[in-house]
Amino acid sequence: MNFNSPEFLIFFLIAAILNFVVPTKYRWIPLLAASYYFYMSWSAKLVFLILFTTAVSYASGILIEKRPERKKLWLALSLTASLSVLIFFKYYNFFAGSVGALIGADLTLKLMLPVGISFYTFQTLSYSIDVYRGNIPAERHFGYYALFVSFFPQLVAGPIERPENLIPQLKAKHRFNSDDLSAGAKRMLAGYFKKIVVADITAGYVDAVFNSPESASGSSVPLASMLFAVQIYCDFSGYTDIAIGCARIMGYRLMQNFDRPYSALNIKDFWARWHISLTSWFRYYLYIPLGGNRRGRTRMILNLFIVFLVSGLWHGADWTFVIWGALHGIYRVVGMLTYKKREEIWKKLGVDTSSALMRVFRRTVTFLLVCFAWIFFRANSTHDLMILLGKLFGSFNPAAFVGELGLTLTGVLILALAYIIMTQLDRRYTLPEAELPSGGAVMQSGTALYLLYAVIFAWLLLKASGGSGAFIYFQF
Amino acid sequence: MDIIFFEQPLIRIAALILIILDLVPRFIGAHIWLTVVNCALHAVLLSYMFLAGGTFEEALLLVLVSSALALVQCPEPRKDGSKK
Incomplete structure (x- = not known):
């Protein structure tokens, strides 16, 4: 069910x-x-x-x-x-x-x-x-x-x-509380929108590349990994929104699991925003008992790396997940070791690291690093992974970027609009402060109705095209 | 590339009217009658679109435009929980 x-x-x-x-x-x-x-x-x-x-x-x-x-x-x-x-x-x-x-x-x-x-x-x-x-x-x-x-x-x-x-x-x-009903229903609607309109529609384009990597060209791999970044976020956070919304309607408050992870400024920040309940679980029950940062720098690096390896293995029993975890561990450790040096370089160059432009730059770099790691996560096997990486580094052709995924103008418009709406929903209805009855933005009945229409039409569209609609994280 | 969505002139005009109606609350404020008229017109247009051979994709595109326009007009909550 x-x-x-x-x-x-x-x-x-x-x-x-x-x-x-x-x-x-x-x-x-x-x-x-x-x-x-x-x-x-x-x-x-x-x-x-x-x-x-x-x-x-x-x-x-x-x-x-x-x-x-x-x-x-x-x-x-x-x-x-x-x-x-x-x-x-x-x-x-x-x-x-x-x-x-x-x-x-x-x-x-x-x-x-x-x-x-x-x-x-x-x-x-x-x-x-x-x-x-x-x-x-x-x-x-x-x-x-x-x-x-x-x-x-x-x-x-x-x-x-x-x-x-x-x-x-x-x-x-x-x-029974009408505030809970309203907040929970809004949250569920946001979750259904993310899952059915964004994740499931995006899945079709992503699967086209990752399920047959031999026929994909190098140009489609980076775009497919970026689309997968959107898909997995909307799939998992959509599920979480539905879960939190259901519980809220019944009067229970579940913990937050996401906080706009793709606006993270670095990998540490990303993990503070992605799957928060798992990250905090690993911190309290694995990282700190291993010694955390209390036993010197070398031990801290080892502890961090162990946590990321276990996190990778937690996600799935395959080498692709282990490598994905290890890659994030490397990102994290390299980021930590080079932090001071990078700050010095920026200072020498006279760049204000807190400026809006630098924040955009840091967000973009973090997003691209995360997208690269998603290739490891999404690859169906290590064999497929090797093919995808070989094509990514071997035959990149920006001119063929969109066409190979089978994206049409309607498809691009739908994805772009769905993505804009998803970000707006995240800003208004799925943040911790929006949990407060007085803190949530007002969702006008017309807006709710349009979102509901969108969910229904996307669901019908997916049914007509035979999409499975299963949640990615259910397999874990 | 595919497309010419909304090939029929009548649908194009109706879609344009709906988009304008979606924008009206930005200038005169949200009124319940406006929401009712807007939603009713959406229902009529979507029904007509399907009867005239429209696709789910076209319908989805139309409601996404309306959703986006309606959503950006909603006040955004501030960090302290109050509304702008």
Whole structure:
């Protein structure tokens, strides 16, 4: 049941009504049933995995509190159980395939990748670590804990919620609120626009290059990677907007996951704006425990690099994702090491680095670096990646830039307008300050209606052309 | 390159009127009657476009123009949460 399917809207309507009519004390029951129903609509056979991970982390949380003298053991048990499931189902075939290729044997198994496994596993890990550190008390009510792990708006692709933010909200009383309805509906509409009008229409042009790299020329690779940058942002942030909007209508506030990442001034800034819930997860639960920046410069560089490698692997079990993570690690480390030198050079040249022109320059350079890295992320395999890179550096012909993607004048106009509207929606309806009832811009009924028309026509257009419409991050 | 979208003169004129109507609130302010008339005209034009053999792409392009014009006229929230 995709967020962009009519079935989801009916499902959500029923879930939202139950959320308000069932007494607070028993509200977790219909919400948990709805969340499991939602998950089982994806992979009914694998529901026992989420149940297993939930039960083990729940039990270990209580044991950490009840038997503090052996809390390390309970934490290790919880982390091992959760990570074993993740590693086996997501990474076994990757490692077995890599080893098998070396020894000339097929060691892979026919495994189904459970939807959203990386997201809910990280959520249970953060719970266990927080209880171990004494940051939060262990949750005694299994129903609320299971709902925290499986809450349907953010179950399959985040935001990766923290227990101290979500669990108290699940227990709190929520009354129907017209401000929440208005803000949530606006957010959902912005999300549907980004996903259906921008991401799904852009996907057609991107796939034309990345799914058949042999027939693409060097001129289309950079444009396709820039279009993919737009596609993946609108796909993932669109999903997040729908998730946050759904939760908001029901009275729950999920954390922000994006803050206009392509306006970042450098790679560090980019990661502070992109997939914020994952970046902050890695900072609190991996980078700082590894020593962060407290153990000298060399160790800090190593820690940063480890975090980016793990982040790459988190995104997908393929060498392309590992290289993508490593590339961002290199960007980050080189950026840090050369920072002072670059500032000196700018100073010697008499350039004001805070001027508007320099900000445009820095944004452009950051965007191009990110786009280059997206080629690694989007390539279907390392074989395809080599072809794409060979063409990118080998036969660049700016004259053929647009034609090879099959872009028509109508297509260009649609993309340009959709992109302008998307940036305006981001400025008005999806920023943290717009979460406040008094802070959101007024969306006039006419504007909402036009956006709705656009979503419907784009959806019909994609249906007519056989587009899949699946969210990219669901595979992670 | 494809295109000549909106090939029929009647559709071109109607689309032009709609775009002008989208711009009117910028000068005289947003009025509910203007929104109602505008939305009704959009519905009529889109229906006519489909009956006259128009495509989803053309319809999408028209509503995107209207969306963009309508959106840029909405006040933008400031960082402190108040409106401009």
